Amino acid sequence: MKIEIISGLHRKAPAAILVSTPGQRILLDAGGALEPDEAPWPVPNDLDAVLLSHDHGDHIAGLSRLPMDIPIYCSEVTAQALPPGRNVQPIPVRGQFRLGDILVTTGSCGHAWGGVWFHLDVAGGLFYSGDISMESALFRFDPPPPADIALVDASYGLYDTPQRQQMDKLRVHLQQPTLCPVPPSGRAVELALLSAREGKTDIALDAACRAMLIQMAEQNDGSLQSEVAAELQMLAQTLPLFSADAQLVLAADPDGINGMAGTLRGREDFHHRTLFTGHMNQLARQQWLAGEVEFCRWNVHPTLSCLQALVSQLSCRWFAPLFTVIDSPTQWQQALNCHIITDPMIETERCQ
Numbered sequence: 001m002k003i004e005i006i007s008g009l010h011r012k013a014p015a016a017i018l019v020s021t022p023g024q025r026i027l028l029d030a031g032g033a034l035e036p037d038e039a040p041w042p043v044p045n046d047l048d049a050v051l052l053s054h055d056h057g058d059h060i061a062g063l064s065r066l067p068m069d070i071p072i073y074c075s076e077v078t079a080q081a082l083p084p085g086r087n088v089q090p091i092p093v094r095g096q097f098r099l100g101d102i103l104v105t106t107g108s109c110g111h112a113w114g115g116v117w118f119h120l121d122v123a124g125g126l127f128y129s130g131d132i133s134m135e136s137a138l139f140r141f142d143p144p145p146p147a148d149i150a151l152v153d154a155s156y157g158l159y160d161t162p163q164r165q166q167m168d169k170l171r172v173h174l175q176q177p178t179l180c181p182v183p184p185s186g187r188a189v190e191l192a193l194l195s196a197r198e199g200k201t202d203i204a205l206d207a208a209c210r211a212m213l214i215q216m217a218e219q220n221d222g223s224l225q226s227e228v229a230a231e232l233q234m235l236a237q238t239l240p241l242f243s244a245d246a247q248l249v250l251a252a253d254p255d256g257i258n259g260m261a262g263t264l265r266g267r268e269d270f271h272h273r274t275l276f277t278g279h280m281n282q283l284a285r286q287q288w289l290a291g292e293v294e295f296c297r298w299n300v301h302p303t304l305s306c307l308q309a310l311v312s313q314l315s316c317r318w319f320a321p322l323f324t325v326i327d328s329p330t331q332w333q334q335a336l337n338c339h340i341i342t343d344p345m346i347e348t349e350r351c352q
């Protein structure tokens with residue numbers, strides 16, 4: 001068996017990983033560009049299946065370059081974000097399904113609504129995280145079964161500041177009128193939920209984010225924390241209609257270029273500060289360096305402590321830190337106490 005990390009190793013890049021067994025060729029995620037000028041990853045031929053972890057562009061937007069008839073395995077929520085006409089095979093957020101002779105286990109990833117991690121019962125267990133977070137108040141994270149090889153979201157590198165500390169910093173930023181560009185299925189609803197818990201009601205969600213809130217309030221597909229249902233229903237009922245004058249405006253898209261976030265930022269009468277809380281593309285980073293926008297990380301990827309807990313849960317021996325620069329493999333090895341994968345081609349015999 002071979003694993004090829006086509007895209008996503010050594011830098012924050014779209015996710016695309018090819019798993020080739022004697023009988024099947026399976027693509028894990030099919031990410032789209034994070035930067036406008038980014039060259040697309042080479043599409044492998046003869047694919048039997050594509051497994052999609054969650055509905056963010058850097059995990060699904062590369063699908064447009066794949067043939068229409070390939071079976072796409074993803075949750076019902078993720079399927080909503082796909083263009084029509086795709087050969088979608090719905091999978092449970094928390095459960096199992098078969099791909100030929102491979103048993104695939106899924107669990108909620110704690111990062112996005114309808115988002116999952118994958119565990120394949122090949123080569124002593126192969127775990128692919130997609131994007132994960134163990135610190136979400138809104139999304140549950142299911143502990144995965146043991147796996148020898150782990151390909152894991154390490155978007156924050158060796159950063160290790162817990163969410164409660166970031167929350168304190170965020171409160172300071174939010175004392176002034178603020179626009180947060182956000183992905184609707186991710187931190188929009190979580191930020192609204194936590195603000196509501198603190199008694200702050202002067203919040204506006206744009207149509208895309210509000211639609212997600214309403215769907216989440218109506219149905220827990222397995223990816224939400226069990227205790228938030230009543231709070232989400234209350235929030236959906238009591239949240240005022242959208243107003244650009246609200247103290248905290250949560251709006252798509254996460255780059256702050258398109259969608260309501262882009263529209264508002266283009267308006268001359270809109271004076272809220274723009275606060276990025278997630279990945280900033282080059283343009284956003286330039287604006288941040290120039291002092292035109294603010295940045296305060298809201299943890300939606302694992303801290304080092306979370307990665308250490310995950311490694312212990314998986315009992316993995318081989319670990320690929322995905323979506324991050326790997327400056328020092330030795331440092332990673334010491335931090336996680338397992339072999340660090342730095343070569344995008346993984347022959348599983350070598351992992352014995």
Ligand SMILES: [Zn+2]
Binds near residue numbers: 054056111112131
């Ligand atoms: Zn994501």
